Amino acid sequence: MRILLLEDDLALGRALQTVLHDDGWLATWVRLGADAERLLGQESFAALLLDLGLPDDDGLALLRRLRAAGHGLPSLVITARDSLEDRLSGFDGGADDYLIKPFDIPELLARLRAVVRRAGAAGTGSAAAPDPGxxxxxxxxxxxxxxxxxxxxxxxxxxxxxxxxxxxxxxxxxxxxxxxxxxxxxxxxxxxxxxxxxxxxxxxxxxxxxxxxxxxxxxxxxxx
CATH class of the missing domain: 1.10.10.10 (Winged helix-like DNA-binding domain superfamily/Winged helix DNA-binding domain)
Structure with a gap:
């Protein structure tokens, strides 16, 4: 299954790409929101794994744009923004799950599998109506x-x-x-x-x- 990984940190991005590959995912890693948005318009993915702090965009703003366009891709946010307001804003913006850095890799992989399973969209990456709840x-x-x-x-x-x-x-x-x-x-x-x-x-x-x-x-x- 293909995963789009949006993470601007070089060390973490490389590490996550390796971990995802070892767990059986085919991870496409990008560092800019513009690249992620372009790929999502051209290719199919099973899920989006994204950071919120990006050099050219805000991950939550990107996610809101995707949801407004009717893109139902399962999305797992990974971020250091750990306040209750931040997490609720993440869910309100369309995140299917929200994981605080630093995190344990087994939990990340379990949550990623869960959002794909719950969405019933493993391997499709198709646009769909946003999850109503x-x-x-x-x-x-x-x-x-x-x-x-x-x-x-x-x-x-x-x-x-x-x-x-x-x-x-x-x-x-x-x-x-x-x-x-x-x-x-x-x-x-x-x-x-x-x-x-x-x-x-x-x-x-x-x-x-x-x-x-x-x-x-x-x-x-x-x-x-």
Missing amino acids: WTLGDLALDPRRLSVSRAGQPLPVSRTEFALLYTLVRHADRIVTRAELEDGVLPYSGGQTLDVHMSNLRRKIGEGYIRTVRGVGYMVRDDA
Whole structure:
């Protein structure tokens, strides 16, 4: 499967290209947003792996342009921008997943496989309508509006509660550890704060969606 890698850092770009090849991907590496945009208009790829800080463009602006043009290519953002606002802006801009630098290579590869699998577009690279959101049972999540509805009725979740639920749904069928949630969504809060947010989230969306794995973390299932 072909991957378009957009990363301006020479050392990291070379390393990622090698890692992707070793994992069975055929990685085309470019360093400029203009080159990535040109290739995406000419060739097919299974996914886009992109940094946000580019010499000639902003990766998020590029991604927004692709989504506005109806390009549904699965996209995984890799960046040092680690604030909650940055991550939510990334998802709002069309990212399918968002990984903070520095990261572990096995996690990068697992997340890349996951976004391709979830999009159902492995090897096609075709333009499609942007992902309208994610569903879990009768819950619907809209990453563009940061909103959740149940059976068509909007639920009053906060931005933090949305980020927690969205993280769990994006990683459905696997345990998301407390550390992942605390570091990724609540980096400046203590462990008790996570429990409070999860309790409030369950109260708002209803029981049966989020499973607690005692002492480890939380998970949801695709068939919830």
